[in-house]
Amino acid sequence: SQTSSFLRFPAWLDNHSRSLGLFVDGKCIRPADRQSRSLADSKGGNLCSTVCAVEDDVSQCASSAVKGHKAWGDLSCHQRAKVLLRSASALGQHGTCVSELCELCEVSCSPSSLIRLLQYYSSWAQLRDALVPDWTPLGVVAVVTSDDCSLYSLMLKVLPALAMGNSVIVVPGRSRAPPTLLLAQLFTGAGLPAGALNVLTGSDMSLCARVAQNANIGYVAYSGNKQDGVLLCKSTAGMGIPVSVSPNIGARCPFIIFESADIDSAVDAVIEAAFKKKREVHWVLCVQESVVDSVVARLGLRMAGMKCVALHSDGDRGLVDAAVRDAQQQGATLIQSCAAPSSGAQYPPTVLCGAAPSSPFVVNPSPGPLLPLMTFRSNTEAVVLGNHSPHGQAASIWTEDLTLALETAKSLSVGSVWVNSHSVSDPCLPVSGHKDSGTCTDGGQEVSYMLPPSSPISAPKVYLQFVGGKPCKSVSGCSVAVQSPGGASVLAYCPDGGRKDVRNAVEAAVKVQPSWMKKSPSARAQSLYSLSKGLEAKRRDIAGSINVQTGLSMDEADKEVELSIARLSDWAAYCDKVQGGSPALPQSGSALSLPGALGVVGVVLPDESPLLSMVTLLGAAIGNGNAVVMVPSEKYPLPALALIQVLQSSDLPAGLVNIITGSRDQLTVALATHSVIKAIWYWGSAEGCQYLQYTCTSPLKTLRLSCQKEDGGKDWTWSHPSLLEEMWRSAVQWKSVWIPTA
Secondary structure, X not given: OOOHHHHOHHHXXXXXXXXXXXXXXXXXXXXXXXXXXXXXXXXXXXXXXXXXXXXXXXXHHHHHHHHHHHHHHHOOHHHHHHHHHXXXXXXXXXXXXXXXXXXXXXXXXXXXXXXXXXXXXXXHHHHHHHHOOOOOOOOEEXXXXXXXXXXXXXXXXXXXXXHOOOEEEEEOOHHXXXXXXXXXXXXXXXXXXXXXXXXXXXXXXXXXXXXXXXXXXXXXXXXXXXXXXXXXXXXHOOOOOOEEEEOOOOOEEEEEEOOOOOHHHHHHHHHHHHXXXXXXXXXEEEEEHHHHHHHXXXXXXXXXXXXXXXXXXXXXXXXXXXXXXXXXXOOOEXXXXXXXXXXXXXXXXXXXXXXXXXXXXXXXXXXXXXXXXEEEOXXXXXXXXXXXXXXXXXXXXXXXOHHHHHHHHHHOOOOEEEEOOOOOOOOOOOEEOEEOOOOOEEOOOHHHHOOOOOOOOOOOEEOOEEEOOEEEOOOOOOEEEEEOOOOOOEEEEEEOOOHHHHXXXXXXXXXXXXXXXXXXXXXXXXXXXXXXXXXXXXXXXXXXXXXHHHOOOHHHHHHHHHHHHHHHHHHHHHOOOOOOEOOOOOOOOEEEEEEEEOOEEEEEOOOOOHHHHHHHHHHHHHHOOOEEEEEOOOOOOHHHHHOHHHHHHOOOOOOOEEEOOOOHHHXXXXXXXXXXXOEEEEEEXXXXXXXXXXXXXXXXXXXXXXXXXXXXXXXXXXXXXXXXXXXXXXXXXXEEEEEOOO
16 A cells, blocks of 8 residues: 555655655645756765746645645544544654654654654644634645754644644755655645645745745745745745744854753763754853863863764865864864864864854854853853853753752743753743744744734824833924824824934833833732723823824723723733743653743834724733833824823833834834844834835844734724733743753
8 A cells, every 4th residue: 555655765765766746735746847856865875856846836736725724624623633643643653764764864853753743733733622712724824944944843833733724835945855745645644634734845945935925825934044034034025924933043052051060961961962963053162160170171081082073065164174263363272072184074073162252153153063162150141141142042051059040041031941951842832932043932832822813173282202201202303293083183293203212212111121021920910900090090081082083982982991991901910820831741850831021022003993902012012021112003193192191100110111103114114123122013004014024034023013904904892812812922932941850
């Protein structure tokens, strides 16, 4: 049978004459007149060839995925869960074949880890409707990876999308194509409907862009190196397609050894992480000064006799040689397992002792087996060293002092922290890429929430904006007129804010956000309750501002204020309800899942329900420990400005909430180009969405974009629990802390 031929690795490739095609509509196809690319195995021999898909193949695949989505979505949650469990069983049965193929393709992944993924997300498929009522799948999800992305990272994008009822088109990197095609065939044989999982192979990132630009695609998830991720974001900018990016390749990660660590275990672990495992990250060794001599001595002993590590090319050897020469010129000393050969694509494991955080070989690490070693004096300095990187993927901490370990873990701005261990993963824990290491969450229940939901006249008054806890004029001193609903008269004058106003607001927010984040959830809840009471005290005045600004009747305006008061109370109640925990692990040890604030969030508010939309987004952001810079509706700014009096009288710290009025486009540019702002929530034009997707790639910013429509946008009066929880969770980033047991 077809399935029995999978039992032996060569048989599967021979079945396809070692010429692999595309996987579309539940079967392997090889269109005529297509270019192909040869793929070498780990020994340099010819393994197989893969087809380069063209535009017609993309269209055919997208049409198949639309049909597959209907068939897959029509199944009950229980039926989808059973299919994923049968897929896990099929993978277990043919694990040897998958493992051998991965080894020859130089893809780091074990079948057992993929089985764990399938089992975990089958349970979420079973519980989807019970835990997320009225869930509407996105439709067709495109999963795109670079050639250096692991198979596990790829499936960490694919399986949650399938579990939530979506169909998936996978565009793997070239060397990842054979195992991805094999898995697609296995899963379809286990009962996955035709078209629910499709695989397109190609020659470069241009294929990924063509897939993402197809009209049937509802969401794009990327995993791999940052360069390809940036190209994908720019090629899809302005198309209205949400794109999540996980640039998990090439990040710098600190390996911190405190004086209270078990030095022998720590040294063995860093050698394994830096030199023996297939590396997707660049480790930087940080050692406390009091034990650095002991660590260096043990490194020399453990590394003695280690063989040279193979490099990808002679070009990589040139980069390694240049990095070592540069390190020695800066005073670094070397620990090497053996002498470096005079030429060839290999190099011995090397520790560069005496590195500085600003050294070029630390800032831009080479692709070879080089491990920079830096020293620190105090625990605080260790955290500073660990955070001295644009990346925020992971860190390894070594100490026998549990209190020190947990305090350091909380202070490091990374997605995963391993205590006395390294490179451990499990899908039950959500992990967010901090800083430049991603804009989304992978793993855990959070992955379902990170997928975006289907989305009488008085004399003119002069208003001020709100920066650093005080009303103030704009830096330029200019004002803009606010017109009445019919445009017949001027209601008020508002400051015309610009780049310098945004700069001042961000400076105020940065000063207060760390201390606000450290407040207990119950303390933040009390501040939101206080804000709700203050809004109720000013109810009549604010309802009047809504009335004269929007033209709504006083009854309708009062109803919006009432809903706003209730919404703030909802967010106050959420503060100490949605927290992390300690999920059960399949292996020994414990782990913590910790939600954390994003930092400073820029919010460009919609025109619809100007007060209710503002307090909805404000409460979600500050309730999770963030600070905000808010740009009110350019069309209806008065309700937001009227709220300034309530903010002034509340117990929120000065600078936590900043309100800047002016041109939406001008202020959006200022928010997008400010390096400190971590996330932008935007309601505006399609051009504005395109600009943000194109611009917010260096450094990466988490984006929540909504294109306002002429016939009305989001219904802000809807308070369904699943919608509020999704919005609440979009204001946090997750960190996992792993604590092994002896």
